[in-house]
Amino acid sequence: MxxxxxxxxxxxxxxxxxxxxxxxxxxxxxxxxxxxxxxxxxxxxxxxxxxxxxxxxxxxxxxxxxxxxxxxxxxxxxxxxxxxxxxxxxxxxxxxxxxxxxxxxxxxxxxxxxxxxxxxxxxxxxxxxxxxxxxxxxxxxxxxxxxxxxxxxxxxxxxxxxxxxxxxxxxxxxxxxxxxxxxxxxxxxxxxxxxxxxxxxxxxxxxxxxxxxxxxxxxxxxxxxxxxxxxxxxxxxxxxxxxxxxxxxxxxxxxxxxxxxxxxxxxxxxxxxxxxxxxxxxxxxxxxxxxxxxxxxxxxxxxxxxxxxxxxxxxxxxxxxxxxxxxxxxxxxxxxxxxxxxxxxxxxxRMLIRKPRMSTQLLAQHAKQELDTAKQAVSLLQKRFWPLPKQGDVVYINATPVSSYHNMVNSRGIGPNQETPAFDSFIGEVQRLRTMKVLTHEEAMKDLDVLQQASALVVVTEDYPLPGEDFEKHDQQHLVSILCERYSERLIIVGLRSPYELSLYPKHVTYLCAYSSRTCSAIAAAQVLLEGQEGTVHTKLPVSVDFER
The missing domain is CATH 3.20.20.300 (Glycoside hydrolase, family 3, N-terminal domain)
Incomplete structure (x- = not known):
């Protein structure tokens, strides 16, 4: 040819x-x-x-x-x-x-x-x-x-x-x-x-x-x-x-x-x-x-x-x-x-037309490589309340309102394209490993005082780069700011996104960053959170963010 x-x-x-x-x-x-x-x-x-x-x-x-x-x-x-x-x-x-x-x-x-x-x-x-x-x-x-x-x-x-x-x-x-x-x-x-x-x-x-x-x-x-x-x-x-x-x-x-x-x-x-x-x-x-x-x-x-x-x-x-x-x-x-x-x-x-289809076994190896890679990236950027207590009443909160997900799967197949929100994948992995209480954004905003009884709070934020549109983040950031103000001494923020949002929150809050809203990153972040390893404190950052290590 x-x-x-x-x-x-x-x-x-x-x-x-x-x-x-x-x-x-x-x-x-x-x-x-x-x-x-x-x-x-x-x-x-x-x-x-x-x-x-x-x-x-x-x-x-x-x-x-x-x-x-x-x-x-x-x-x-x-x-x-x-x-x-x-x-x-x-x-x-x-x-x-x-x-x-x-x-x-x-x-x-x-x-x-x-x-x-x-x-x-x-x-x-x-x-x-x-x-x-x-x-x-x-x-x-x-x-x-x-x-x-x-x-x-x-x-x-x-x-x-x-x-x-x-x-x-x-x-x-x-x-x-x-x-x-x-x-x-x-x-x-x-x-x-x-x-x-x-x-x-x-x-x-x-x-x-x-x-x-x-x-x-x-x-x-x-x-x-x-x-x-x-x-x-x-x-x-x-x-x-x-x-x-x-x-x-x-x-x-x-x-x-x-x-x-x-x-x-x-x-x-x-x-x-x-x-x-x-x-x-x-x-x-x-x-x-x-x-x-x-x-x-x-x-x-x-x-x-x-x-x-x-x-x-x-x-x-x-x-x-x-x-x-x-x-x-x-x-x-x-x-x-x-x-x-x-x-x-x-x-x-110089252009190949195609290669042979991959076996189920090879695709399974790819899934493992993807998850392992995502897990290596998860970084504890700020540490105050770490690790998560092994015992006690832990409440997991989705910072994102349901209404924000309406455009997550973008028109014409362009964009993130995963139909399942990153939070759902994160919680699915946590529930596989540990029992806990989960609140939606709406439930948390309805009664913030009930969170006083929890021994630990984990709030999850997300963002998706969408062509021609925005993934609405104002309400989730508002909720996280309130939680930081009231419960920062027992709060962990899990960012399934870039860490730029850290500039919005107090410098002493605990922040675990996955740098991504992909499903593999959500699962990886859940595993790192529950393992609570000190080795996840990273010194290399891909972007400049004002925070305390």
């Missing part, structure tokens, strides 16, 4: 303008029936698909779907599809059968970079076993703004050097399996409190400052061999006063290509996100991105605003505009050929 450069050029010359345009698009489609996207594969020979939980929920469904999609593409044009997935830890797919791990921030809380490599090697093997051949990770953003609603635990942390080491190991671990890796969101999404799923944020840093902070992990990932870099829809006015990164030649060509020496594929973040959709004509922005330096335009078609609409009609408008631009020369032949040579070289010479 491998092809020489001459064979690839000959193939490109034989392609119609529609087929050339199609190879520049990574498209999503709704539901579990891949027949929906057959018309675009047959006419345009698209580059590939962005696949989400909406398309497949089990390994069996995923294998059947990818087999069908690849057969369509090979019959239509003889070119395999790139099938990309957001299996990046804090976000995941094929939940609950897959093992995405505790997420990047949790991995970086472990003082062992090999844990990062091991987790991404696991991810790569699982995804390839069902035919997903590109993981849209690792997230390489330096999370320097604690207010970020969308990066958070998707990032390895706040410190550029440490993030760079983790990104490098993640890429190396994944690449051992043969899966393609993708650094995102270039040149960095972590220094803003905005969410590009809703708007165009801006980061007012000069290049000199970016080069010593946000760009450091991207350089490390490129040096480690990452094949793809995903752009961000963020404006950097001191570099390009007019365009967000996705549409900026200065950022994509001068910085990414020339300064950082990246020779791989440049993939846009979804052009359906609010940052682009609310500012530019969707189809026209696609053309601008390709002219700026993007190789593959992603239209992942998430319903951020719970819209409905015709997926194929929206995608078709962008495909038709690019086809026309190729026919008229608006997109120069040389530019299109350069992109296609790069894309097809990866597809024929």
């Amino acid at each position: 491998k092809k020489t450069r001459e064979q690839i050029i000959a193939l490109i010359e034989s392609m119609t303008p529609a087929q050339k345009a199609g190879q520049l698009f990574l498209l999503a489609y709704p539901g579990k029936d891949p027949e929906v996207i057959r018309p675009l594969i047959e006419k345009y020979g698209i580059c590939g698909c962005y696949v989400s939980q909406d398309n497949a929920q089990t390994f069996d469904e995923a294998e059947a779907m990818t087999t069908s999609l690849q057969a369509m593409s090979m019959k239509a044009q003889g070119i395999p599809l790139l099938l990309g997935v957001d299996q990046e830890g804090a976000w995941g797919i094929l939940i609950p059968e897959s093992h995405p791990g505790p997420g990047n921030m949790a991995l970086n809380a472990i003082d062992d970079v090999h844990a990062v490599a091991g987790m991404y090697e696991l991810i790569g093997n699982e995804m390839l076993s069902v035919g997903y051949n590109a993981v849209l990770g690792p997230c390489s953003d330096v999370n320097s703004d604690p207010r970020s609603p969308i990066i958070g635990t998707r990032s390895f942390g706040q410190f550029p050097g440490e993030v760079a080491k983790a990104v490098s190991m993640a890429v190396k671990g994944a690449r051992k399996t043969g899966i393609l890796t993708c650094l995102k969101h270039f040149p960095g999404h972590g220094a803003t409190s905005g969410d590009t799923h809703r708007e165009i944020p801006f980061i007012d840093k000069p290049y000199a400052q970016l080069s010593t902070s946000d760009l450091v992990p991207f350089k490390a990932g490129i040096d480690a061999g990452a094949e793809i870099v995903m752009t961000s829809h963020i404006r950097y006015p001191q570099i390009d006063s007019e365009n967000p990164a996705t549409l900026s030649k200065k950022i994509l060509q001068d910085i990414l290509r020339k300064e950082l020496g990246f020779c791989g594929l440049i993939l846009s973040d979804s052009m359906n996100m609010g940052a682009i959709r609310k500012t530019y004509d969707p189809a026209q922005s696609t053309l601008l991105a390709l002219q700026a330096g993007v190789d593959i335009v992603m239209l992942s078609e998430e319903h951020y605003d719970f819209e409905t609409g015709d997926y194929l009609a929206k995608q078709l408008r962008s495909l038709e505009l690019v086809e026309q631009a190729i026919e008229t020369g608006m997109l120069a032949d040389e530019l299109v050929a350069e992109k296609l040579v790069r894309i097809l070289d990866y597809k024929f010479n």
